[in-house]
Amino acid sequence: QEQLVESGGGVVQPGKSLRLSCVASGFTFRSYAMHWVRQAPGKGLEWVATISFHGSDEFYADSVKGRFTISRDNSKNTLSLQMNSLRAEDTAVYYCARLLFSDVAAPMGPLDCWGQGTLVTVSS
Amino acid sequence: DIQMTQSPSSLSASVGDRVTITCQASQDIDNFLNWYQQKPGTAPKLLISDASNLQAGVPSRFSGSGSATVFTFTISSLQSEDIATYYCQQYHTGLNFGGGTKVEIK
Numbered sequence: 001q002e003q004l005v006e007s008g009g010g011v012v013q014p015g016k017s018l019r020l021s022c023v024a025s026g027f028t029f030r031s032y033a034m035h036w037v038r039q040a041p042g043k044g045l046e047w048v049a050t051i052s053f054h055g056s057d058e059f060y061a062d063s064v065k066g067r068f069t070i071s072r073d074n075s076k077n078t079l080s081l082q083m084n085s086l087r088a089e090d091t092a093v094y095y096c097a098r099l100l101f102s103d104v105a106a107p108m109g110p111l112d113c114w115g116q117g118t119l120v121t122v123s124s
Numbered sequence: 125d126i127q128m129t130q131s132p133s134s135l136s137a138s139v140g141d142r143v144t145i146t147c148q149a150s151q152d153i154d155n156f157l158n159w160y161q162q163k164p165g166t167a168p169k170l171l172i173s174d175a176s177n178l179q180a181g182v183p184s185r186f187s188g189s190g191s192a193t194v195f196t197f198t199i200s201s202l203q204s205e206d207i208a209t210y211y212c213q214q215y216h217t218g219l220n221f222g223g224g225t226k227v228e229i230k
Contacts, residue, residue: 035219037168045160045168045211045221059218095167108215110158112179114167 002026002113004096009118012086022079022096022115030054030074033099033107036081038092039117048094049081052107059107064090086122093117126150128214130222136230143199145225147212152192156216159188159197162224163208171210172197204229 008020022034036048049070050059058070069082079096097111127150137143147157155175160168170179172188175195185200199206207229212222 044209044224045162045213047219047221050219097167100170100173108219109156110170110173110213110215111160111168112170112173114169117167 002098004098004113004115006094006096006115006118009094009120011121011123013124014087014122016086017082017084018086018120020081020083020094020096020118020120022081024077024079024098027098027113028102029072029077031102033104033109034070034072034079035097035099035111036070036079037095037097037111037114038090038120039095040089040092043092046092050107051079052105053099053103057107083120086120088122091120091122093119126153126214126217126220128212128220128222130212130225132225133223134226134228136228137202138230139202139204141202143202143206143227145197145210145212145227147190147195147197147222149193149195149214149216153214153216155191156214157188157190157195158213158215159186160211160213160221161206161208162211168211199227202227202229 051070067085095117096115098113100110100112129148157175159172162168176188209224209226
């Protein structure tokens with residue numbers, strides 16, 4: 001069974017850091033580009049960041065560029081999101097998601113496998 | 125940046141009704157357009173990829189069409205289990221989502 005499980009969410013003060021993790025199982029993790037997508041309470045979906053399947057290419061939304069870093073450890077089937085200088089507007093459920101297509105150079109596309117999400121609350 | 129505008133933002137329809145949602149891109153995105161269903165408290169689910177490709181296991185009452193800048197998502201006969209918010213998503217340039225359409229039962 002293909003599965004993504006996020007962890008690391010919690011309550012953090014503005015300006016502080018948090019690291020999210022997403023552990024994959026049931027599929028060949030190293031063959032898929034991976035994404036982080038977030039959803040603020042009561043709001044729509046917002047793409048956050050993408051990493052290619054080999055980990056060499058990273059892409060970020062303007063709203064997080066320079067503050068967030070996406071990374072992956074293919075030996076541990078783990079995707080990470082390091083979030084620094086957090087702001088109140090970063091409060092959201094953070095989902096990791098997998099690209100539909102495997103072993104493709106283009107990392108953007110349909111996202112067919114999602115985790116259950118982890119809630120990050122930035123508040124003093 | 126490509127802007128994705130969904131309409132309506134919400135709708136109410138009866139069981140058995142035909143429901144149509146529109147997604148308009150601010151520039152030509154070819155067919156790089158996907159549709160998702162999100163039920164409350166759960167992660168989004170991919171229903172349709174590349175404008176019209178129904179994903180395996182998705183009921184045939186769901187369909188998508190369009191190209192370039194205007195796309196439509198249709199539920200041919202609304203069922204109670206279709207109550208959800210639906211999102212379009214483009215990946216022609218980067219990746220971003222429309223604002224969502226909340227579908228409710230009348």
